[in-house]
Amino acid sequence: MKKKYSAKDIAEKLGISISTVSRAIRDSHDVSAETRKKVLELAHKLKFKPNKNASALASGATMNIGVVLPFITNYYFSTVISGIQDEAYRQGYNIILYVTNDDKEKERDLLENMDVSMLDGLLISISSNTIMQDHFEKLLEDGLPIVFFDKVPAEIKASKVVQNDFEGAYSATKHLIDCGYTKIAHIAGPRHLSFTRLRLNGYLRALKRFRIPYREEYIIHSGFSQENGFDDTLKLLALRDPPNAIFAVNDRKGVGAILALKKMHISVGTSFGVIGFTNDPISTIVEPNLSTIEEPAFEIGKQSCFLLIKHIKYKNYEIENNILSGKLIARASAKTV
Secondary structure, eight states: OOOOOOHHHHHHHHTOOHHHHHHHHTTOTTSOHHHHHHHHHHHHHTTOOOOHHHHHHHHTOOOEEEEEESOSSSHHHHHHHHHHHHHHHHTTOEEEEEEOTTOHHHHHHHHHSOOGGGOSEEEEOOOTTOOOOHHHHHHHHTTOOEEEESSOOSSOOSEEEEEOHHHHHHHHHHHHHHTTOOSEEEEEOOTTOHHHHHHHHHHHHHHHHTTOOOOGGGEEEOOSSHHHHHHHHHHHHTSSSOOSEEEESSHHHHHHHHHHHHHTTOOBBTTBEEEOSBOOGGGGTSSSOOBEEEOOHHHHHHHHHHHHHHHHHOTTOOOOEEEEOOEEEOOTTBOOO
């Protein structure tokens, strides 16, 4: 029978204490990089697997990370969860999901009644209609490490990981301009969300840069659903001077726009251009396929989790705001005219 090696065996072979072995495996700040390298190499060679429960009890850690998010069923958030899970697993943490159904009251109730003693930290993407932020501030004041991702509260001082909404919106609008569209509308998200404002500002900057007239009636704020996109588009088409292109705040609204245009027998991709934001698989199912800005969803999840674990391990770790770039995906819904 093969011998099962322990932390004590590693300590004896390297001539260090058992506690140093434990701290090296946990990537503690008080262990040198050289010592940690030796410990990890020997642990790998001996196929040593630390007892996570025992380690957690010894350190006072739960090795659990809570993830609060609006949905788990759409493509974007399921991909973010995959990134979080990948990094959490790599560092020996479990994740516990809490879903708000994009409801601010459920979000508040969940956070106010959460048993944070079972968690080492929280990853949070706020609901679309969240305005009050005191329930986040209370948790931060109590010392719970928190990192916000994707939909983030603008006024809270905490680490955040987001995509570059301004840059992505600028690229999306520029693509429509490059295709020859000159009357470009924007079907936006709720006004109070920071990323709604950033995408709106990116759209406006592109119009200004290429001397396309800004028209207030071409901007409509609503929710994020396909139905919202459909209704917003019908409102735009009812204008006395309707647009000939739409930049949608997300792909669901972009798909809704295409369906509304097709219902009105308007040729999408030639006489009317549409572009979205996300690169949701639905963008390749609708006909014509939806041009979009691909969000780095997996990397957002992975970096959010990595950053949170840094805050968990090092209580004075400085606040970071990480902004990741997206990529233009040109498809048939916007062609050169």
